[in-house]
Amino acid sequence: xxxxxxxxxxxxxxxxxxxxVAKVLIPRDFPKQTLDASQLAAVVxxxxxxxxxxxxxxxxxxxxxxxxxxxxxxHVIAESIPAVxxxxxxxxxxxxFDPATESRAENTxxxxxxxxxxxxxxxxxxxEGSHVATLHEPTEGEDxxxxxxxxxxxxxxxxxxxxxxxxxxxxxxxRIIAQLDGVLQCEGGLLKLSRxxxxxxxxxxxxxxxxxxxxxxxxxGVRDRFEVKATxxxxxxxxxxxxxxxxxxxxxxxxxxxxxxRGQLLVGGDANAGYLNGVRGHIKGxxxxxxxxxxxxxxxxxxxxxxxxxxxxxxxxxxxxxxAGVLGSPAGTPSVIVLGTGPLLSDHIRKxxxxxxxxxxxxxxxxxxxxxxxxxxxxxxxxEKERLTELSFEISETEQKLDACExxxxxxxxxxxxxxxxxxxxxxxxKVIHSRVCLRMNNHEVTFDAPLKGPVTIGSDxxxxxxxxxxxxxxxxxxxxxxxxxxxA
Amino acid sequence: xxVMIVDDSKTMRNIQRNVLTxxxxxxxxxxxxxxxxxxxxxAFKPELILLDWNxxxxxxxxxxxxxxxxxxxxxxxxxxxxxxKPRVVEAIKAGVNNYLVKPFTPDGLSGRIKETLEKMAAA
Numbered sequence: 001x002x003x004x005x006x007x008x009x010x011x012x013x014x015x016x017x018x019x020x021v022a023k024v025l026i027p028r029d030f031p032k033q034t035l036d037a038s039q040l041a042a043v044v045x046x047x048x049x050x051x052x053x054x055x056x057x058x059x060x061x062x063x064x065x066x067x068x069x070x071x072x073x074x075h076v077i078a079e080s081i082p083a084v085x086x087x088x089x090x091x092x093x094x095x096x097f098d099p100a101t102e103s104r105a106e107n108t109x110x111x112x113x114x115x116x117x118x119x120x121x122x123x124x125x126x127x128e129g130s131h132v133a134t135l136h137e138p139t140e141g142e143d144x145x146x147x148x149x150x151x152x153x154x155x156x157x158x159x160x161x162x163x164x165x166x167x168x169x170x171x172x173x174x175r176i177i178a179q180l181d182g183v184l185q186c187e188g189g190l191l192k193l194s195r196x197x198x199x200x201x202x203x204x205x206x207x208x209x210x211x212x213x214x215x216x217x218x219x220x221g222v223r224d225r226f227e228v229k230a231t232x233x234x235x236x237x238x239x240x241x242x243x244x245x246x247x248x249x250x251x252x253x254x255x256x257x258x259x260x261x262r263g264q265l266l267v268g269g270d271a272n273a274g275y276l277n278g279v280r281g282h283i284k285g286x287x288x289x290x291x292x293x294x295x296x297x298x299x300x301x302x303x304x305x306x307x308x309x310x311x312x313x314x315x316x317x318x319x320x321x322x323x324a325g326v327l328g329s330p331a332g333t334p335s336v337i338v339l340g341t342g343p344l345l346s347d348h349i350r351k352x353x354x355x356x357x358x359x360x361x362x363x364x365x366x367x368x369x370x371x372x373x374x375x376x377x378x379x380x381x382x383x384e385k386e387r388l389t390e391l392s393f394e395i396s397e398t399e400q401k402l403d404a405c406e407x408x409x410x411x412x413x414x415x416x417x418x419x420x421x422x423x424x425x426x427x428x429x430x431k432v433i434h435s436r437v438c439l440r441m442n443n444h445e446v447t448f449d450a451p452l453k454g455p456v457t458i459g460s461d462x463x464x465x466x467x468x469x470x471x472x473x474x475x476x477x478x479x480x481x482x483x484x485x486x487x488x489a
Numbered sequence: 490x491x492v493m494i495v496d497d498s499k500t501m502r503n504i505q506r507n508v509l510t511x512x513x514x515x516x517x518x519x520x521x522x523x524x525x526x527x528x529x530x531x532a533f534k535p536e537l538i539l540l541d542w543n544x545x546x547x548x549x550x551x552x553x554x555x556x557x558x559x560x561x562x563x564x565x566x567x568x569x570x571x572x573x574k575p576r577v578v579e580a581i582k583a584g585v586n587n588y589l590v591k592p593f594t595p596d597g598l599s600g601r602i603k604e605t606l607e608k609m610a611a612a
Binding site: 129374386392393397 | 498500501504507516532543570591592593594595
């Protein structure tokens with residue numbers, strides 16, 4: 001008995017599907033008595049089929065069926081074990097951190113049912129130490145085996161092709177942890193946290209308000225009523241409408257801000273802009289304007305530099321020097337410029353007084369609640385004991401704020417006393433000072449009734465009397481060209 | 490130093506977080522009950538734990554016993570409204586290192602933290 005063809009009484013073993021299945025075919029007229037398990041097994045083995053306990057059991061069943069006059073002459077005796085391919089590595093985002101998820105509008109703080117699209121969130125802000133995602137390594141998979149015992153190799157999973165920036169770290173268990181506060185980005189296969197938040201278009205309903213710990217770069221402009229807040233710099237490429245801009249450090253607007261008397265600019269460092277129109281605000285450092293400063297109400301802690309441009313209308317308080325092309329307008333627009341630190345500090349001291357009053361009232365209310373609750377003594381319920389602890393902390397916090405507020409108040413008062421009436425005045429106007437320009441300098445209010453051609457320099461003498469110099473001409477009292485009123489009188 | 494705050498009240502956790510931040514501890518982890526604390530302690534590896542007693546799911550005492558049972562010697566301060574002497578003794582027997590009864594003041598909490606850490610350093 002063999003697997004080769006000898007007439008039509010030979011048992012045939014077929015291997016199909018590249019080793020996936022092995023079959024035995026027994027001729028109908030094969031003598032029943034001569035078929036036994038060991039001979040059948042020998043034929044199968046000769047054909048290369050690997051014989052294990054399962055195959056042996058099947059061979060026994062085939063012989064039994066054949067002897068029982070079964071019509072079935074073709075029997076499957078072995079099947080391959082397919083390989084299980086490995087799984088590819090992948091990034092699994094922790095809920096709420098997937099940068100590809102849709103933006104969401106947030107509830108307004110005062111009405112939980114109302115949705116504010118101004119407060120829409122389109123970027124994922126992450127704080128240091130947050131678990132943002134888990135990196136799953138690829139798996140090897142499991143090899144299979146064909147009917148002849150040959151190994152069918154499993155395809156190992158591919159590595160997740162995401163690259164990891166040093167701003168995040170991957171722990172041994174795959175947890176990806178933020179190493180700094182920033183915006184989560186996964187672009188071009190690089191996962192990183194950025195301290196720079198880029199807005200590719202406008203700040204509008206597509207982005208919502210921006211409040212970012214770092215620098216914000218807006219490629220286009222900022223629409224009406226939106227707010228951009230950053231702890232570091234704010235850079236805006238286009239037009240800013242009646243929006244609110246709050247930067248912890250510098251502000252740079254390549255075009256300008258047309259605020260319609262509603263927009264606000266609060267800058268912790270220096271500010272640069274093409275123009276500002278109808279803007280209210282406070283700039284702690286220098287303000288540089290390339291064209292016009294029109295109808296603004298600004299307090300500037302440093303210098304005001306508008307060498308080629310015009311300062312027209314509004315009220316500008318400047319602690320440092322002024323460099324301008326033109327002050328006022330030919331139409332005689334009233335333009336007030338206040339010089340020295342006094343106005344800045346007086347404004348600040350007024351705010352501090354208000355804050356101190358508010359804190360004292362708050363403290364009184366907190367202490368009264370504390371006293372009322374603690375009067376119950378040992379019979380307090382646990383929740384009341386917790387409330388007492390909270391009140392104790394609130395009182396401590398308020399006391400600390402009040403101390404800080406009073407200390408700052410005292411310090412500023414001293415500064416005002418020290419600098420009173422001695423502020424240095426340094427104004428240089430290259431083209432013209434128009435009529436109805438009013439300069440408030442030290443104790444004097446200087447009003448120009450007629451235009452004064454530049455270049456002109458304005459300062460004060462040792463007795464704080466205002467004086468000016470036109471071109472290379474002599475230094476003269478300002479009373480020659482302007483009305484001066486003593487404000488102290 | 491890594492400090493874990495275990496309390497079911499977010500306000501209490503915030504208060505403790507503020508005190509710890511003022512003391513210069515910035516590596517802080519919060520847990521809302523004993524079960525949450527056990528699941529976070531493995532990865533966070535706290536060096537000090539501030540533990541409330543009465544919490545849902547797993548109370549502070551059960552956490553304390555389980556955590557000590559796992560062989561951890563991390564100093565633990567029980568911060569709780571439980572002021573009865575037998576309860577305090579029970580907590581100390583279970584392995585608490587210090588005890589602070591609510592209501593407490595910011596100075597009270599910072600004093601107890603310093604005291605506990607000094608004791609641990611001297612031991």
